[in-house]
Amino acid sequence: MSQYAHLLATNYTALVAQYLAEDVPSFDYGGYVVGDGEQVAILYCKAEGVVAGVPFFDEVFKQLDCRVEWKVKEGDYLKPEGKLEIARVYGCARKILLGERTALNIISRCSGIALRARKVSDLQKEKGFGGVIAATRKTTPGFRLVEKYGVLVGGLDTHRMDLSSMVMLKDNHIWSSGSITKAVHNARSVCGFALKIEVECQSEAEADEAIAAGADIVMLDNFTGAGLQLAAQSIKERWAARGKTHFLIESSGGITYETCATYFCPYIDVLSMSTITQGVPHVDFSLKISPQQ
Known part of the structure; x- marks a missing residue:
């Protein structure tokens, strides 16, 4: 996990709980089908990206009593040919599938932002610009912390986090x-x-x-x-x-x-x-x- 994970206090765990509650507001019908058998799920990266959002991904499965083992580090640049295994999730089938889409949505968006930020950061270094390049407050309601986190992992400045900053x-x-x-x-x-x-x-x-x-x-x-x-x-x-x-x-x-x-x-x-x-x-x-x- 990258050093940026140390910036996260306790509020991100509550955000993850909200994301999970949004995705399953009542019954988990698919979970009933698959049951509680122990399983292993493989996380594949299938496109260019910068791995970002690891602590959020981990927290999704921690709240579901699952465990994640990573084969890459947060901040790694990936450009797989086909698909590349980057992590494994261990837990019961229904809980892995309960967190699947929420975890994928988080890491997919966060890693996309980190890739965009990395490309801008690389251009800045190439051209020798000594100033700061920052994101803005134009973020997705409810998802700002994840998006700003991706900016940091990609190597740029977050600018102000909110109207109080x-x-x-x-x-x-x-x-x-x-x-x-x-x-x-x-x-x-x-x-x-x-x-x-x-x-x-x-x-x-x-x-x-x-x-x-x-x-x-x-x-x-x-x-x-x-x-x-x-x-x-x-x-x-x-x-x-x-x-x-x-x-x-x-x-x-x-x-x-x-x-x-x-x-x-x-x-x-x-x-x-x-x-x-x-x-x-x-x-x-x-x-x-x-x-x-």
Whole structure:
């Protein structure tokens, strides 16, 4: 199991219990058919992927009194020809099948996200971009912890986990408050020193206002690659001349794996991409009970 499993406290066990309860809200008719005989099921990987979601997969079967033995490590890159055995699940037949689909759904999605993140991370290293590349809060309700976990295993930053993790003031916050300055001051009055404040900006003038008001991060939203680099350089140099350098510039909006390299430059501190968690193909896994010898 990867070191990232140590990040998980106790809430993930409750999530897994909810996933199981969602899949079997009343009777397990299939379980009645197969009974309680002890069986071994083999987990196969059948497509390119980065193994991720191991602690969630394990917890599904732990709650069903089964045991999992892995032949690979979390974070391993796999590209099997045909199908590759990567784990075995030991337990009674009905409980293995009770957890089968829930466990497969978790590892398939988590590993798909980890693969997308790994490919972006590899491109970042290849191009020598020294900033942070992060996911966004565009995740699946009820599945965010699994998806953010996959981002970490793939080698990228999770960004904020939820609305309580950092103050991000977007266009609707600004319009509702009346100005960037007022929104930043109002936010600081309640979030204190412990939380960073980020402001979404549509122009250099808005970025300047946000920095002057005390924002820690300015997000240049929906700028093109070339336009972004010019704007970021201009902002950094202008404020450096005034002796203020303790702020970050983030770029977001429409950035994909195919286009992200055009945004790499020394004046950008953070690139955030929703495509790390949205529209990501699942990795094909299957769990097959071994025939009786």
